[in-house]
Amino acid sequence: MRIDVLSIFPDYLAPLELSLPGKARAKGLLELHVHDLRRWTHDRHNTTDDTPYGGGAGMVMKPEPFGEAFDELGVDAGTTVIFTTPSGEPFTQALAHELSTRERLVFACGRYEGIDQRVIDHARERAEVREISLGDYVLNGGEVAALAITEAVVRLIPGFMGNPDSLVEESHEDGLLEYPVYTKPKEWRGHEVPDVLLSGDHGKIAAWRHDQRVRRTAERRPDLLAASVVGEWEIVRGTP
Numbered sequence: 001m002r003i004d005v006l007s008i009f010p011d012y013l014a015p016l017e018l019s020l021p022g023k024a025r026a027k028g029l030l031e032l033h034v035h036d037l038r039r040w041t042h043d044r045h046n047t048t049d050d051t052p053y054g055g056g057a058g059m060v061m062k063p064e065p066f067g068e069a070f071d072e073l074g075v076d077a078g079t080t081v082i083f084t085t086p087s088g089e090p091f092t093q094a095l096a097h098e099l100s101t102r103e104r105l106v107f108a109c110g111r112y113e114g115i116d117q118r119v120i121d122h123a124r125e126r127a128e129v130r131e132i133s134l135g136d137y138v139l140n141g142g143e144v145a146a147l148a149i150t151e152a153v154v155r156l157i158p159g160f161m162g163n164p165d166s167l168v169e170e171s172h173e174d175g176l177l178e179y180p181v182y183t184k185p186k187e188w189r190g191h192e193v194p195d196v197l198l199s200g201d202h203g204k205i206a207a208w209r210h211d212q213r214v215r216r217t218a219e220r221r222p223d224l225l226a227a228s229v230v231g232e233w234e235i236v237r238g239t240p
């Protein structure tokens with residue numbers, strides 16, 4: 001997979017050199033390029049924003065630098081352009097899986113009041129476009145969202161995980177949150193590891209873990225529970 005990131009704050013993306021995406025690069029699974037959008041400006045002040053037509057607060061990112069960047073980077077039908085924006089579709093594990101199948105991602109990070117709408121319309125004429133939100137809150141810009149999306153997607157690239165089994169029981173893979181985990185020592189500051197985990201009974205441990213996942217999801221994220229799982233939780237609680 002090749003990922004290009006367009007930002008007026010490329011230093012924000014420095015963590016991509018580290019840890020997980022860094023490992024994917026070292027394994028040859030990922031080619032990553034972070035670009036300063038100002039490279040595609042031509043005035044003395046490297047201007048990337050201007051006042052909004054129609055008036056209103058704040059500044060809007062100009063279309064020309066993005067257009068020239070798309071041209072130079074060869075954005076085409078084989079590319080998915082991702083605009084990170086609070087008005088996009090919510091980012092989920094399912095969407096991370098979908099994006100992990102793409103050959104080429106180009107992130108366009110907005111700042112201020114957003115990017116001129118014609119950049120998005122133009123990108124749609126030449127590539128697949130996704131407008132993605134990290135959540136129902138407003139960040140100062142799209143860089144943190146691009147970082148988070150990259151990290152979630154890259155670890156799903158086939159061949160990245162040493163042991164792909166570790167992906168299976170994660171939160172959000174099957175609609176349930178993960179069970180609580182424990183390691184040594186058996187007792188710490190008066191808190192014990194649950195007996196069942198020391199029992200060696202794999203059937204009982206699996207049942208306990210599943211029960212914990214259902215309880216956690218019901219308590220913290222009832223919205224995630226499918227009707228069948230709601231039924232299961234009602235059985236666990238003993239209430240219809």
Ligand code: ADE
Binds near residue numbers: 086135137141145
């Ligand atoms: N830019 C600003 N806020 C954002 C959000 N919640 N998600 C993605 N990009 C953003």
